[in-house]
Amino acid sequence: MDDVLPTGFSNPVYDSATWVEIKRRYAQWAELHGYRYIETPVVESTGLFRRTAGETSDIVSKEMYTFEDAGGRSLSLRPEGSASVCRALVQHGLAASGTGLKFYYTAPMFRAERPQRGRYRQHTQLGLEVFKETDPSADAEVIAVLYGFFRRLGLGQLTVHINSVGSPACRPAYRDILVAYLREHMGQLSEDSQRRVDVNPMRVLDSKDPRDQEIVAGAPVMIDHLDEECREHFDGVKAALGALGIPFVINPRLVRGLDYYTKTAFEVTCDSLDGAIKVIGGGGRYDGLVEQIGGPSTAAVGFGSGIERVILALESQNIRLAKPRSAHAAVLYFDEGAKLEAFALAARLRETGVETDFPYRSRGVSKQLQAAVKSGVRFALIVGGEEGERGEVVVKDLLNRTQEAVPKDRVLEMLQQS
RNA sequence: GCGGAUGUAGCUCAGGUGGUUAGAGCACCGGAUUGUGGAUCCGGGGGUCGGGGGUUCAAGUCCCCUCAUCCGCCCCA
Numbered sequence: 421m422d423d424v425l426p427t428g429f430s431n432p433v434y435d436s437a438t439w440v441e442i443k444r445r446y447a448q449w450a451e452l453h454g455y456r457y458i459e460t461p462v463v464e465s466t467g468l469f470r471r472t473a474g475e476t477s478d479i480v481s482k483e484m485y486t487f488e489d490a491g492g493r494s495l496s497l498r499p500e501g502s503a504s505v506c507r508a509l510v511q512h513g514l515a516a517s518g519t520g521l522k523f524y525y526t527a528p529m530f531r532a533e534r535p536q537r538g539r540y541r542q543h544t545q546l547g548l549e550v551f552k553e554t555d556p557s558a559d560a561e562v563i564a565v566l567y568g569f570f571r572r573l574g575l576g577q578l579t580v581h582i583n584s585v586g587s588p589a590c591r592p593a594y595r596d597i598l599v600a601y602l603r604e605h606m607g608q609l610s611e612d613s614q615r616r617v618d619v620n621p622m623r624v625l626d627s628k629d630p631r632d633q634e635i636v637a638g639a640p641v642m643i644d645h646l647d648e649e650c651r652e653h654f655d656g657v658k659a660a661l662g663a664l665g666i667p668f669v670i671n672p673r674l675v676r677g678l679d680y681y682t683k684t685a686f687e688v689t690c691d692s693l694d695g696a697i698k699v700i701g702g703g704g705r706y707d708g709l710v711e712q713i714g715g716p717s718t719a720a721v722g723f724g725s726g727i728e729r730v731i732l733a734l735e736s737q738n739i740r741l742a743k744p745r746s747a748h749a750a751v752l753y754f755d756e757g758a759k760l761e762a763f764a765l766a767a768r769l770r771e772t773g774v775e776t777d778f779p780y781r782s783r784g785v786s787k788q789l790q791a792a793v794k795s796g797v798r799f800a801l802i803v804g805g806e807e808g809e810r811g812e813v814v815v816k817d818l819l820n821r822t823q824e825a826v827p828k829d830r831v832l833e834m835l836q837q838s
Numbered sequence: 839g840c841g842g843a844u845g846u847a848g849c850u851c852a853g854g855u856g857g858u859u860a861g862a863g864c865a866c867c868g869g870a871u872u873g874u875g876g877a878u879c880c881g882g883g884g885g886u887c888g889g890g891g892g893u894u895c896a897a898g899u900c901c902c903c904u905c906a907u908c909c910g911c912c913c914c915a
Contacts, residue, residue, distance in 0.1 A: 477913095478912080478913050478914075479913085479914075482839075482913090483913080483914080499914095500914095500915090529915080531913095531914070531915095533912095533913075533914075534839085534840095534911095534912090535907080535908085536908070536909060536910075536911095537908080537909070537910095538914095538915080539913085539914065539915080540915095543914095543915060544915095545915065546915095547915095612912070623913095628911090628912090629912095676914095677913070677914055677915095687915095695910090696911095696912095696913075696914065696915095697914090697915080699914075699915065700915070701915070702914090702915070724915060725915065726914090726915030727915090728915080729915055730915090752874090754873055754874090755873085784871085784872095784873085784874095785873055785874055786871065786873085786874060786875080787867095787868090788874090789874055789875055790874095790875065790876075792875085793875050793876055794875095794876070800874090800875090802873085802874075804873090805873060806873085814873095814874085816874075816875090818875070818876095821875080823874085
């Protein structure tokens with residue numbers, strides 16, 4: 421009887437209005453920047469994520485919901501969005517269809533972790549991806565869309581962190597230098613980090629363990645070992661962000677949880693939240709991913725942002741995006757004989773664009789009114805009775821506590837105007 | 839995967855040292871009101887006490903196991 425995949429919802433009425441509003445504003449904002457909506461499957465072959473996110477990444481190695489279908493194929497619920505979009509791009513030959521391929525999505529992601537505040541087994545990400553653009557301004561635009569979106573929601577205390585994680589051309593050399601440094605201090609590292617030195621040494625850089633941080637503080641960083649191409653790209657991103665007036669900090673120890681990133685990596689934190697859930701959005705460039713899954717070499721950059729965390733951020737700053745909706749009118753009836761007439765009137769109101777409630781259950785007018793008042797409706801229309809025989813409908817303004825009998829043929833007009 | 843806390847009505851919770859048919863507030867339903875408002879009063883429906891096992895004449899209460907959720911860690915959005 422419990423949720424298998426808790427989503428972090430606690431107050432459906434408040435949350436649902438906020439939820440819808442965030443998705444609506446995100447779609448609008450993304451489309452304003454030339455992105456088109458893309459919908460990809462919730463399940464993919466397990467191999468897709470293994471190849472792209474990296475065997476050694478935590479997400480793939482221990483956080484995927486993996487199962488076999490009836491035909492014996494290994495499938496996984498998607499833990500992140502980029503791999504699916506890239507797969508769709510390759511499968512449908514979209515990469516060949518010109519420049520400026522820009523997609524956005526709002527989609528549930530699944531990770532088999534221990535649920536807690538701001539971290540759920542099913543969460544929904546707002547995301548987008550740009551393909552075939554190598555220019556640093558594309559990276560900057562992606563960051564600008566994410567940051568600008570948060571700002572337009574009214575969020576403050578935001579910090580944009582950026583870094584470059586290099587490319588396959590320069591990262592291996594840096595990696596050797598880093599590993600050599602870490603080995604010198606092996607004994608002082610935490611057990612987790614000792615293990616990471618072999619598996620994924622760059623992860624040691626963002627360890628929160630105080631023992632590690634002391635060592636990490638003196639460690640060589642990628643941005644000091646970038647090759648010329650990566651260096652220029654990183655400078656270009658910084659310049660473009662500057663031109664847009666987006667404040668950022670360079671965090672040389674920023675590392676992302678997925679292995680496919682190249683060059684730019686970034687996160688946006690909301691500092692009114694605590695700990696790891698401060699990160700309300702993150703992304704970067706992944707020029708090698710499309711080729712890795714069998715497509716043509718294709719540049720790509722994108723981000724993902726968890727709606728649940730965005731809502732937590734909004735709550736932490738007491739920002740309300742939307743009030744719970746309530747209908748504008750409710751059509752009630754004095755007697756059972758007028759019920760279907762009332763039902764039909766409610767339908768006509770809805771057709772003319774008036775949000776309307778109708779009580780299905782037959783109850784006394786007193787109870788119908790009580791329910792209407794409680795639901796927050798502005799107008800109550802009461803059909804039937806003496807007024808009905810005279811060709812009128814009682815229209816009550818529940819806010820101003822006034823009422824009048826209105827000829828039936830004027831009711832629609834009157835409600836539309838109010 | 840590790841650590842801590844918590845599971846009793848739809849919700850929030852109460853149920854000293856075991857002891858009748860397990861309670862309250864809110865919510866819901868009905869009535870007072872044969873046709874009119876958020877209040878009030880009266881009444882009502884609702885429970886595998888997370889699940890399983892054990893101890894006992896007797897378990898919501900004690901013991902063991904298990905599951906789930908919440909919080910923290912790891913990691914992530």
